[in-house]
Amino acid sequence: MSEAGIVIAGAGHAGGAAAAALRQFGWKGAITLIGDEPLLPYQRPPLSKAWLKGEATAESLALRPERFYTQQNIDVRLSSSVASIDRADHAVCLTDGTVVRYEKLILALGARARRLGLPGFELDGVLELRTAADADRLKAAIGPGRRIAIVGGGYIGLEAAASARALGAEAFVMERETRLLARVASPPLSDFFAAAHRAHGVAVFTGAQVVGLAGRSHVSGVQLADGSVLACDVALIGVGAVPNEEIAAASGLECSNGVVVDGQARTSDGDVFAVGDLTNRPLALYGRRGRLESVPNALEQARQAASAITGRPASAAEVPWFWSDQYDIKLQIAGMPFDVAALVVRGDPASGAFAVFHLDAAGCVQCVESVNTPDAFMGGRQLIMKRKPVDAAALRDLSFTMKDLAA
Amino acid sequence: MAKITYIEHDGTAHTVEVADGLSVMEGAVNNNVPGIDADCGGSCACATCHVYVDAAWQHLTGVKNESEASMISFANGVEANSRLSCQIPVSAALDGLVVRMPAGQH
Ligand SMILES: Cc1cc2nc3c(=O)[nH]c(=O)nc-3n(C[C@H](O)[C@H](O)[C@H](O)COP(=O)(O)OP(=O)(O)OC[C@H]3O[C@@H](n4cnc5c(N)ncnc54)[C@H](O)[C@@H]3O)c2cc1C
Numbered sequence: 072m073s074e075a076g077i078v079i080a081g082a083g084h085a086g087g088a089a090a091a092a093l094r095q096f097g098w099k100g101a102i103t104l105i106g107d108e109p110l111l112p113y114q115r116p117p118l119s120k121a122w123l124k125g126e127a128t129a130e131s132l133a134l135r136p137e138r139f140y141t142q143q144n145i146d147v148r149l150s151s152s153v154a155s156i157d158r159a160d161h162a163v164c165l166t167d168g169t170v171v172r173y174e175k176l177i178l179a180l181g182a183r184a185r186r187l188g189l190p191g192f193e194l195d196g197v198l199e200l201r202t203a204a205d206a207d208r209l210k211a212a213i214g215p216g217r218r219i220a221i222v223g224g225g226y227i228g229l230e231a232a233a234s235a236r237a238l239g240a241e242a243f244v245m246e247r248e249t250r251l252l253a254r255v256a257s258p259p260l261s262d263f264f265a266a267a268h269r270a271h272g273v274a275v276f277t278g279a280q281v282v283g284l285a286g287r288s289h290v291s292g293v294q295l296a297d298g299s300v301l302a303c304d305v306a307l308i309g310v311g312a313v314p315n316e317e318i319a320a321a322s323g324l325e326c327s328n329g330v331v332v333d334g335q336a337r338t339s340d341g342d343v344f345a346v347g348d349l350t351n352r353p354l355a356l357y358g359r360r361g362r363l364e365s366v367p368n369a370l371e372q373a374r375q376a377a378s379a380i381t382g383r384p385a386s387a388a389e390v391p392w393f394w395s396d397q398y399d400i401k402l403q404i405a406g407m408p409f410d411v412a413a414l415v416v417r418g419d420p421a422s423g424a425f426a427v428f429h430l431d432a433a434g435c436v437q438c439v440e441s442v443n444t445p446d447a448f449m450g451g452r453q454l455i456m457k458r459k460p461v462d463a464a465a466l467r468d469l470s471f472t473m474k475d476l477a478a
Numbered sequence: 479m480a481k482i483t484y485i486e487h488d489g490t491a492h493t494v495e496v497a498d499g500l501s502v503m504e505g506a507v508n509n510n511v512p513g514i515d516a517d518c519g520g521s522c523a524c525a526t527c528h529v530y531v532d533a534a535w536q537h538l539t540g541v542k543n544e545s546e547a548s549m550i551s552f553a554n555g556v557e558a559n560s561r562l563s564c565q566i567p568v569s570a571a572l573d574g575l576v577v578r579m580p581a582g583q584h
C-alpha cells in the first residue's frame with residue numbers, strides 16, 4: 072500500500088492554509104485536499120466586499136494559484152464531498168463511493184449559513200452569502216434601481232448593504248435585536264455603524280422581527296411580526312453560521328457547538344485534527360472555550376495542526392482578532408469581551424476615528440474595537456497579551472499615544 | 479515581472495519571479511516562502527507580512543501611507559526600513575529586489 076499521508080477534508084481557508092503550512096514545516100509525505108466546492112481554496116472576506124462590488128478578480132480571490140498545488144505536490148480533489156469518516160480503518164468515504172485512507176486527518180469543513188425556516192424561504196431571490204457561488208448570485212441580483220432586503224444586522228449583512236449601495240441599489244436592514252451587531256460588538260460601535268449606514272442611505276430597522284418572505288415564485292417583500300410588508304426585489308438572509316460538524320459527530324468525535332479540539336487543534340482522536348469555523352476551541356487567554364469564525368483563527372489553527380503533525384513546538388496562543396470593511400470604515404477588533412467591567416471610549420465617534428476598550432475588574436484590556444485607528448488595534452492587542460492593568464483616564468486621553476500606553 | 483529574493487531570518491534565501499500587479503507579499507505566499515504569514519490577505523489589517531527592504535531598494539518601493547506606518551510601528555523588531563509587504567506593488571522596476579524577514583510575525 073502506498074503511504075496514506077495526510078488527508079484534509081474541506082478545501083476552504085483553513086484546509087488550504089493547513090496544506091501550505093504542512094509543506095512549509097517540512098512534511099514530505101502525501102497530502103490530499105478534498106473539497107466539495109468547484110474552486111481551489113479562496114478567501115471569503117472579499118465576497119461581501121471587493122468581490123461583490125466587482126473590484127476583485129478570481130485570481131486575487133484564490134488563496135494561492137493553481138500551479139502552487141502542483142509545485143508543492145498537493146493532490147487536490149475538487150467537487151468531491153466527504154460522506155463519512157471511518158476512524159477504525161483510518162479512512163474517509165466520499166459521496167461517490169471512493170475511499171481515501173489517511174495517516175492523519177485534518178477536518179476543515181467550515182460552517183454554513185444558518186437557515187431560519189421562515190415561510191417563503193424557498194422563493195427565488197432569497198439568498199445567503201457563504202460561497203463564491205452565493206456571491207455571484209447576489210451580485211447578479213443587485214444593481215441600480217434594485218431594492219435589497221437584508222435580514223440580520225451582523226457583519227456580513229452590513230458589508231453586503233455597503234456594497235449594495237456602492238452598486239447603486241437601495242438597501243434596508245432588518246435586525247431583530249434592539250441594535251445592530253448586538254452579539255458581536257459594543258453599543259457605541261452599534262450606534263456608530265447604524266449612523267454610518269443611515270448616512271449612506273441604508274434604512275436600518277432594529278427590533279424588527281421578520282416572520283416570513285412574501286411573493287408568488289419570486290420574493291417581493293419581507294413580512295414583519297406587526298403584519299406589515301416591506302417590498303424588495305431580493306432578500307439576503309445573514310443570521311449567522313452553524314458548524315458542519317455532522318460527519319464528525321457521526322464518527323463519534325466529541326462535538327459541542329463545533330468539533331471539540333485542544334490548543335493544538337487535536338480532536339478526541341489523536342490522529343484526527345480539526346481547524347477553522349468547524350471547531351470549538353480553547354480560548355487560552357480567557358480560560359474558556361468557544362467557536363470563532365474568522366480568518367486569523369483558521370490560520371492559527373492550521374499552523375497548530377501542521378506544527379503538531381510535523382513535531383514542531385506548539386506556538387503561544389494568539390489574541391483572537393477580526394476585521395471588517397464598510398464604506399471607508401476600517402474596523403479591527405482584537406480580543407473578546409469576557410468579564411467586562413468598564414468600557415472606555417478613546418477618540419470621538421463623530422470624528423469617524425475612535426476605539427472602544429473593554430476592561431475587566433482589574434483594569435486589564437480584554438478587547439478593543441478600533442474604527443479607523445490601527446494604532447489602537449495594534450496597541451490594544453499588545454495590552455491584551457500583557458494582562459497589565461491600564462489607567463482608564465490615560466486611555467481616554469489622546470495626548471498619550473497608544474505606543475506609550477502599550478509600553 | 480520581477481525577480482525577488484526573500485531572505486528568511488535564519489539566512490535561507492528564496493528567489494522567485496513575481497508578476498506585475500501582485501504585491502511583494504503575494505509573491506511570497508504564492509510560492510510558499512516561509513516567514514510571511516499575511517493573515518489578513520493584504521488588507522493592511524494584520525502586520526504579519528513585515529519585511530525589511532534592503533537600502534538600495536527603499537526609494538523604489540514607495541512610501542508608507544498613514545495606516546501602514548501606524549500598523550508597522552507596533553511590529554516586533556521594527557526598523558527604519560520596515561514595510562508591510564502587502565503594500566508594495568510589484569513592477570519591472572523592482573526586478574532584483576531583496577527583502578529580509580523578521581524573526582517572527584506574531
Ligand atoms: C461573506 C463573508 C465575509 C467574511 N468576512 C470576514 C472578514 O472580514 N474577516 C474575517 O476574519 N473573517 C471573515 N469571514 C469568515 C471567514 O471567511 C471564515 O472564518 C473562514 O472562511 C473559515 O475557514 P474554514 O476553512 O474553517 O471554513 P470555510 O472557508 O467555510 O471552508 C470549509 C470548506 O469545506 C467545504 N465542505 C463542507 N462540508 C464538506 C464535505 N462534507 N466534503 C467536502 N467539503 C466540504 C465547504 O464547502 C468549504 O469549501 C467572512 C465569511 C464570509 C462568508
Ligand code: FES
Pocket residue numbers: 503515516517518519520521522523524525526527562563564565
Ligand atoms: S497581509 Fe495583513 S497587513 Fe499585510
